[in-house]
Amino acid sequence: MRLALQKPWCVRTLGILAALMPLLLAYPATAQEVHPTEAQVKAAYLYNFGKFVTWPDHRAGDSGSFQICILGRDPFGKVLDSTVSGEKINDKPIVTRRISRVQEAQACNILFISTSDESRLPAILPVARAMNLLTVSDMPNFANHGGTIGLVLQEEKVRFEVNRTAAGEAHLVLSSQLLKVASKVIEKGTPGN
Amino acid sequence: MRRSAIWRIALLPGIVLSIAGVPKLRGETEAEISQNPAKQLTLEQLANVEVTTTSKAPEQVLKTSAAVYVITQEDIQRSGATSIPEVLRLAPGVEVARIDSNKWSIGIRGFGSRLSRDVLVLIDGRTVYTTLLAGTYWEVQNLVLEDVDRIEVIRGPGATIWGPNALNGVINIITKSSKDTHGLLVDAGAGNVDEGYLNARYGGGNGKTFDYRVYGLSFVRGPEYHADGDDYDSWRDVQAGFRMDFAANGRDNFTVQGDIYDETAGETVTSVTYAPPYSQIVQGTEFLSGGNILARWQRVQGEGKDIQVQAFYDHTARNEPNFADYRNTFDVDFLDRFRLYGRHQISWGFGARSSNGRNPTIVSGLYFIPPSRTDVLYSGFLQDEISVVQNRLSLQVGTKILKTNYTGVQLQPTGRLLWTPSDKQSIWVAYSHALRTPSDAERAFYLSGFTGAFVNGLPLFARFNANPGFRSEELNGYEAGYRQLFGKSFYFDLAAFYNHYSGLFSEDIIGGPFVETNPAPTHILIPAEFGNGLLGTTKGFELAPEWRPFHFWRLRASYSYLQMRLEKSANSLDIGSAPNVEGSSPRNQVTAQSGFDVTKAVNIDLTYRFVSDLAALKIPSYSTADARFAWHARPYLGLSLVGRNLLQPYHYEFPSDPGPNVGIKRCIYGQVTWER
Numbered sequence: 001m002r003l004a005l006q007k008p009w010c011v012r013t014l015g016i017l018a019a020l021m022p023l024l025l026a027y028p029a030t031a032q033e034v035h036p037t038e039a040q041v042k043a044a045y046l047y048n049f050g051k052f053v054t055w056p057d058h059r060a061g062d063s064g065s066f067q068i069c070i071l072g073r074d075p076f077g078k079v080l081d082s083t084v085s086g087e088k089i090n091d092k093p094i095v096t097r098r099i100s101r102v103q104e105a106q107a108c109n110i111l112f113i114s115t116s117d118e119s120r121l122p123a124i125l126p127v128a129r130a131m132n133l134l135t136v137s138d139m140p141n142f143a144n145h146g147g148t149i150g151l152v153l154q155e156e157k158v159r160f161e162v163n164r165t166a167a168g169e170a171h172l173v174l175s176s177q178l179l180k181v182a183s184k185v186i187e188k189g190t191p192g193n
Numbered sequence: 194m195r196r197s198a199i200w201r202i203a204l205l206p207g208i209v210l211s212i213a214g215v216p217k218l219r220g221e222t223e224a225e226i227s228q229n230p231a232k233q234l235t236l237e238q239l240a241n242v243e244v245t246t247t248s249k250a251p252e253q254v255l256k257t258s259a260a261v262y263v264i265t266q267e268d269i270q271r272s273g274a275t276s277i278p279e280v281l282r283l284a285p286g287v288e289v290a291r292i293d294s295n296k297w298s299i300g301i302r303g304f305g306s307r308l309s310r311d312v313l314v315l316i317d318g319r320t321v322y323t324t325l326l327a328g329t330y331w332e333v334q335n336l337v338l339e340d341v342d343r344i345e346v347i348r349g350p351g352a353t354i355w356g357p358n359a360l361n362g363v364i365n366i367i368t369k370s371s372k373d374t375h376g377l378l379v380d381a382g383a384g385n386v387d388e389g390y391l392n393a394r395y396g397g398g399n400g401k402t403f404d405y406r407v408y409g410l411s412f413v414r415g416p417e418y419h420a421d422g423d424d425y426d427s428w429r430d431v432q433a434g435f436r437m438d439f440a441a442n443g444r445d446n447f448t449v450q451g452d453i454y455d456e457t458a459g460e461t462v463t464s465v466t467y468a469p470p471y472s473q474i475v476q477g478t479e480f481l482s483g484g485n486i487l488a489r490w491q492r493v494q495g496e497g498k499d500i501q502v503q504a505f506y507d508h509t510a511r512n513e514p515n516f517a518d519y520r521n522t523f524d525v526d527f528l529d530r531f532r533l534y535g536r537h538q539i540s541w542g543f544g545a546r547s548s549n550g551r552n553p554t555i556v557s558g559l560y561f562i563p564p565s566r567t568d569v570l571y572s573g574f575l576q577d578e579i580s581v582v583q584n585r586l587s588l589q590v591g592t593k594i595l596k597t598n599y600t601g602v603q604l605q606p607t608g609r610l611l612w613t614p615s616d617k618q619s620i621w622v623a624y625s626h627a628l629r630t631p632s633d634a635e636r637a638f639y640l641s642g643f644t645g646a647f648v649n650g651l652p653l654f655a656r657f658n659a660n661p662g663f664r665s666e667e668l669n670g671y672e673a674g675y676r677q678l679f680g681k682s683f684y685f686d687l688a689a690f691y692n693h694y695s696g697l698f699s700e701d702i703i704g705g706p707f708v709e710t711n712p713a714p715t716h717i718l719i720p721a722e723f724g725n726g727l728l729g730t731t732k733g734f735e736l737a738p739e740w741r742p743f744h745f746w747r748l749r750a751s752y753s754y755l756q757m758r759l760e761k762s763a764n765s766l767d768i769g770s771a772p773n774v775e776g777s778s779p780r781n782q783v784t785a786q787s788g789f790d791v792t793k794a795v796n797i798d799l800t801y802r803f804v805s806d807l808a809a810l811k812i813p814s815y816s817t818a819d820a821r822f823a824w825h826a827r828p829y830l831g832l833s834l835v836g837r838n839l840l841q842p843y844h845y846e847f848p849s850d851p852g853p854n855v856g857i858k859r860c861i862y863g864q865v866t867w868e869r
Binding site: 157 | 229230231232234235236237239240241242372373400401442443444493580583584616
């Protein structure tokens with residue numbers, strides 16, 4: 001009835017675990033990488049979205065490069081740079097930029113808005129729209145709040161929601177394939193528009 | 194308690210989550226930088242690839258002006274705990290002491306007790322705090338732990354936001370949306386104390402407009418260690434429930450959920466009667482059953498703007514060997530949030546609750562007058578969160594307004610200032626005034642004890658009578674906190690507090706012995722009552738560092754220090770209960786955890802715990818350890834072996850009333866999880 005009988009077995013189990021520890025430490029880190037990280041998938045999306053969106057022909061800030069800009073705190077670090085390094089969209093080399101104000105986004109194609117700037121969203125979106133930017137963010141309900149593409153984590157997968165009205169207002173044409181893969185397509189205007 | 198409810202959804206996105214832009218506690222690996230394997234995937238593939246997610250807890254709390262600790266689903270799984278109270282051991286500043294197989298004493302920053310009188314507990318916005326004896330019956334708060342999304346533990350008064358009885362803290366249990374629980378899950382286990390359990394859940398829906406899940410759970414838990422062989426504390430539960438989430442037009446969310454349970458839990462109680470044998474220790478069974486249903490509608494109208502309405506009904510039936518409670522509770526809450534002039538985030542709301550209880554007398558020494566009562570609570574709150582310097586300095590001020598059937602209108606104001614000099618650092622200070630409202634335990638309850646003595650041949654009893662003058666217990670709390678992320682892998686959280694309490698619960702002798710004929714038979718009674726006679730202070734701090742040297746290895750520790758100084762107030766008739774209250778909480782607690790992923794499929798978790806002695810209760814200090822070995826043999830199949838309290842055959846954590854004390858056993862169980 002008393003539990004004391006199980007002691008030797010437990011102590012041994014614990015002993016084995018403790019003994020294994022140093023071995024485990026030596027285990028190569030790369031062996032863990034069964035799945036890509038959330039940041040890698042999000043960076044890959046940013047790279048891919050450019051292929052499925054058409055920007056208006058004569059944009060004020062058009063430059064010789066395809067620019068992916070990050071507004072606010074950068075959640076990607078070097079992951080985004082390594083993802084797009086050497087790649088091109090529409091024959092333009094992809095460049096990444098970190099900016100702190102939306103006014104610096106004139107030459108950007110894709111504007112990733114960091115969650116650090118969530119509170120400023122009402123001020124950012126109208127400017128981004130006027131600059132014909134594809135706005136992307138992983139903040140909650142981004143597409144609902146007037147952003148164009150919101151990245152959402154669903155069951156360990158990164159899915160995306162598209163606000164088609166917001167895209168139209170920025171004069172962006174989204175391919176049907178993009179809309180097909182989207183987990184949700186919203187037809188709703190930007191607040192305050 | 195109302196607020197709490199509503200706040201669950203509204204506030205967290207509002208305060209905790211919007212915090213957002215804080216760096217992840219995760220190192221970038223060389224592999225991640227040099228090549229991104231996801232880059233070659235098509236859109237469809239990207240949408241379907243599973244990603245490794247890291248704990249978001251540090252990000253969420255970095256910019257919160259309260260001592261918050263978030264226990265994630267991963268933490269719960271990896272702890273190997275099989276009940277909510279055991280999970281709560283993970284949070285710093287929380288004292289969890291197991292009394293026996295089905296009972297705990299839990300406190301936050303002191304005042305640990307069987308019902309956690311000063312802690313508000315919510316499950317999906319439904320308060321489980323009972324106004325009957327004030328507190329939470331932990332043994333009836335069971336869930337399929339796999340379906341818990343997270344548990345937010347808030348230490349310190351959560352006054353404005355969380356409602357009346359959150360004097361020392363809030364425990365907010367949030368289950369997953371049914372959108373995230375598609376498929377079949379079967380989790381079964383067996384061991385020496387957790388003799389057997391089976392959890393099953395099935396969920397489905399289209400992942401957009403309608404999702405649902407249903408679950409069933411059952412378990413049999415054996416007795417803990419009894420030196421005298423009286424193994425009375427077995428515990429069984431059968432439970433089922435559901436949740437449905439509807440979403441419409443991208444802004445309306447509607448949730449309906451409910452649970453139903455039937456439990457038996459063995460216990461020992463002192464049964465007091467005015468007829469012989471006067472006082473008897475009864476080893477019996479609690480028969481516990483009940484159910485609840487909750488509906489919540491939320492409309493998101495834009496950035497920082499939403500409305501929410503929630504209502505729930507809860508039925509509880511509790512039959513103990515010496516007392517019974519049949520209770521129906523209805524609760525309605527409304528919440529609105531909006532922005533004003535750009536920098537003000539205003540939140541306000543109101544709620545009402547009615548709890549009707551019936552307590553037929555089982556033994557003559559324990560009764561309620563009147564035996565059927567309705568407790569009501571009206572509450573409102575208003576809060577403004579002001580962004581003083583964008584992203585750097587914010588001030589939160591607010592108050593809660595409260596009225597119950599036992600109190601007049603009372604205010605509970607709070608002010609919190611948060612300074613974030615950088616995105617990796619935050620400093621906060623707070624002042625709160627909080628209340629624990631009177632409950633039926635003080636205002637309608639008659640509890641007798643037999644002294645064992647006879648005077649002139651008549652038995653001598655003492656009885657706590659209902660005290661119509663009992664008022665709210667009050668707290669003025671001063672808190673401060675500091676959090677910092679060093680680099681990408683080291684996180685540090687320090688919170689300190691100084692609380693001043695007045696009008697605390699006391700046990701007062703209010704007169705000399707006299708001959709009483711009713712209740713019959715004739716006896717001699719020493720009259721007593723629960724008063725507001727104690728006051729004092731608590732001070733202490735919690736230190737919780739976390740280090741992730743590699744992304745496959747997570748090390749966490751916490752140290753909690755608590756000093757309680759209580760005394761009776763000048764005119765109090767208290768019989769000297771202060772030392773017992775002081776001595777019911779440990780002064781020092783230490784936890785150290787290692788979570789190690791041998792591969793993505795093989796995890797090893799080790800936990801060490803030290804709890805210092807409960808001097809007044811004669812419970813010595815103890816150290817013990819837990820270990821868990823888990824293997825995800827297949828994507829749909831997980832196997833694990835868990836050992837808890839491993840360092841000794843049994844140890845004592847809290848006294849049993851009546852004694853003798855129950856030792857908490859070393860326990861081992863194996864678990865199989867099948868999910869697809």
